Structure formats: structure tokens, C-alpha cells
Amino acid sequence: MSTGPTERTGPLQTVDRALDVLLSFDEYRTSWGVMELAEEFGLARSTAQRLLASLAGKGFLRADPDTRRYGMGPAMWRMAGLWERSGGLSALAEPLLAELARASGRTSLFCVPDGAHVRCIAAVSGSEGPRRSHPFVDELYPAHAGATSRAYFAFLDPAERRALLAGRPSARFSDLTPFDEREVEELFDTAVEEGYAISQGEYDAASRALAVPVFGGKRPVGSVSLVENKHSDHDDDLLDHLAPLRASADELTGLLSNRRPAPPTRRWRRGHGSRPSPRPTTP
Template sequence: MSTGSTERTGPLQTVDRALDVLLSFDEYRTSWGVLELAAEFDLSKSTAQRLLASLAGKGFLRADPDTRRYSMGPAMWRMAGLWERSGGLSSLAEPVLAELARTSGRTSLFCVPDGAHVRCIAAVGGSEGPRRSHPFVDELYPAHAGATSRAYFAFLDPAERRALLSGRPSARYSDLTPFDEREVEALFDEAVEQGHAVSQGEYDAASRALAVPVFGGKRPAGSLTLVENKNSAHGDDLMDHLAALRGSADELTGLLSNRRPAPPTRNWRRGHRTAPRRVPSS
């Protein structure tokens, strides 16, 4: 007879534990020892050992025979690559971009790092443009030019950023493109201080952009941008949409951190949101 208890036992509990272990990895936690895992998850040594060995047997973890520690394995890379290649990340971002484009009237972009650039993986056009003959998706934005890339690179650890960018040639895209490394670093510092980046014609002479970082855990995962045509008349100022842009970035950060939004209700491709706007956690 059922007791009505919702506590998970047996196979379901084992699955939950395995998923908790996989989700515990980040840039600071890169490996587990058996005793560490047992203490962290309140497990017996034998249970922790079986759990780690099972995950290693399926390729999700890799056991180091010398240190007897377990780090992420090739199955994690394969699953992540499959998700990215199947458009998982862009599909996750598109409903958020659609609502932002609808309320602001501007084109919204979500970009992720690609070497010394960020690459646009999702874009939704706004009613006020900009209108272009070529698509935004797959366009590369160089680290030194424009708000879209600055909103990502500014929030990297400075030492990591310098190792990636120092000494690289910087192309000029317009008369407004920052060129000197010290000038670019000053713009990075300004973006961090303000929490956002603004540019006017640095990369595309006809465009103005406002961008903020999107985080995945404790480090930047990309940037969220509103773009408008400098030569078009607008009924409001681009900066009027900064709060909404930050709210949308918080929503994307939550999705990337697996903080689940409300269940989908409508299809964004028909001009509606797929879920109510999240209230960013404090």
C-alpha cells in the first residue's frame, strides 16, 4: 500500500545523486575524491565509490589512476557538443530575445565567445530595425570593437583577457573604432563599473548598441545586446531599455544555471512569450 510519501528511493534516488554529482562541477570544482564526495553529499564511502565508478564507466567522469580523483569525462563533451550543434542554446535564448525585441522595438542579439570574438547565435528583429541585407546570426564581433563583444570580454578575469587579447592586431572598422590597447582596456573597465557597454559606430558605422553580460554560473557566458540604426528616428532613447535588457539577461542567466522558468504557454514565433517573465532572484 502506498504511504503517499513523495520521497525518492531506490533507482530514482540513485539517478538524482548521479545528476547532483555531474551538476556540481564548475570552474572551481574540477574533480572529486571518494572521501570528499561522501562528506559533501552525506554518503557512505562505499556508496560514493560506486557512484563515481558508475559515472566513469559510462564516460561521464574520468578516473585518474595516480591521484584516484574523478574529473569530467568525454561523454560530457559529447553531450554538450550535441546540444550546441542541435541549436539547444539558441532555442533557449530565442523566447527571451523575442520579448525584448517586442517591447523595445530594437533588434536583440545573444552572442557567445568564439576565440577573440563573440559570435551571434540568436537574433530577433525589432519593429524599429536595423534592417540589413545580411543576417546577424553567425556574425563575429571582435573583442576590441563594439558593445556586443565588450559586454562579454570586460567581465572576464583581467589576466585571462590579457592572455587572450594582448598583442593581437586590431582592425579598424570605422573612424570610431578604438585601436590602442590602453584605450580598449579603459573601455573594459568602464563597462565593468557601469554594468553595461554602449557603442556608436565602432564596428558598424550605422549602428548603435547597448549590451550587458549573461552569466553561466560564476563567469560570463556571453552577451545580450539591443541594436538600433543610428540614422533612423526613434520615439525613445536606447538607454530607456537598459532595465529591461538587464532583466532579460538575468532571465537567460537563470536558464543557463538551470533555474527553471514557468511552463511554456504560447509560441514566441507568433509574437508571444513562451513563459511569464521571471523575477530575478536576489
């Protein structure tokens, strides 16, 4: 009996299984045992053993001689490094940022974590600014100041965030920079409740920013934001662009999670609904 057109047999099935194993690793799944893998994927023990041994032989996994478990190997690091040096995350984000910048007139940014900051790795200027004498790319945004960083740090597990940030000195960048740790935590809570972060002059006294988180699997991996000059006249409000900003972040989340993006009205993580969030009276 012939197989259907979508069925995988022989070498293709083996490749699919190997890729499924590699894609199963995340912050919660860091290793596999042979029997554990066989049960999870419905494989014979001998098949699971050959699959793990083959991946270890090519360096994608590494066998622990004491526990007899398989974790990620150096080939994963090498491939990730090659991907990032060829453009990687910034190349994925730039087309989405370009559309955001074109539609909104604002500058769009994609930032990823860098210690107690987020670092801008891609930026596309909008027609209405802000005008700057130095580039956005490679600029660091501190966790306690501004929407761009808040949209990432707010969605971290609170215990992880406290371990990273508690007790660190907080610089003042303007009169509007939140300084007290309790105040910063309240701003994180508000961002989680509303599903976005908004700021006005906390980091750059001349700028406003609106930002939403980007996820990779189950955890935040960065933020996408729109930035405008506080002193420019706009026909619309920055919050009018929240829906397309969320849609772009969701599409980037889909690309990073190897899944199709959900519609823009999807419910955001931690209880954020598709109904438009109330517009804050003070940004």
C-alpha cells in the same frame, strides 16, 4: 513510517545523487576524489565509490589511474554536442530575444565567445531595424570594438582577458573604433562599473548597441544586446530598454545555471545595483 511526498528514496535518490555530482563540475571543480565526494555530499565512502564508478562506467566521468580522481568523461561531450546541434543555446535564447525585439523595436542578439571575438548565434529583427543586407547570425564581433563584445569580455577575469587579448592587432572599423589598449581597458572597466556596455559606430559605423552580460555559473558565457540604426528616428532612447535587457539576460543566466531567474532589480555581478545607472552623456 511512510516518507513525505517530496522525499527521494531508492532509485530516485540514486539518480538525484548522480545528477548532483555531474552538476557540481565547473571551472573550479574539475575532478572528485572518493573521500572528498563523500565528505562534500554526506555519503558513506562505499556509496561515493559506487556512484563515481557507475558514472565512469557509462562514460560521464573518467577515472585517472594515477591520481584516482574522477573528471568529466566523453559522454558529457557527446551529450553537449547533441544538445547544441539540436538548437541548444540559440533555442533557449530566441523566445527572450523575440520579446525584446517586439517591445523595443530594435534587433536583439545573443552572442557567445569565439577566441578574441564573440559570435552571434541567435538574432531576432525588430520592427525599426537596423536594415541589413546580410544576416547577424554567425557574425563575429571583435573584443575591442562595440558593446556586443565588450559586455562579455569586460566581465572576464582581467588576467584571463589580458592573456587572450594582449598584443593582438586591433583593426579600425570606423573613426570611432577604440584602438589603444589602455583605452579599451578603460572601456572594459566602465562596463563593469555600470553593468552594461553601450557603443555608437565602433564596429558598424551606422549602428548603436546596448549590451549586458550573460553568466553560466560564476563566469560570463556571452552577451545579449539591442542594436539600432543610428539614422533612424525613435520615440525612445536605447537606454530606456536597459531594464528589460537586463531582465532577459538574467533569465537566460538562470536557465544556463539551472536556477530560477531573480527579479529584474537584482544586484549585478561585481557591484552593480538595482538603482538605474546614470545615463552617459556620450554613448
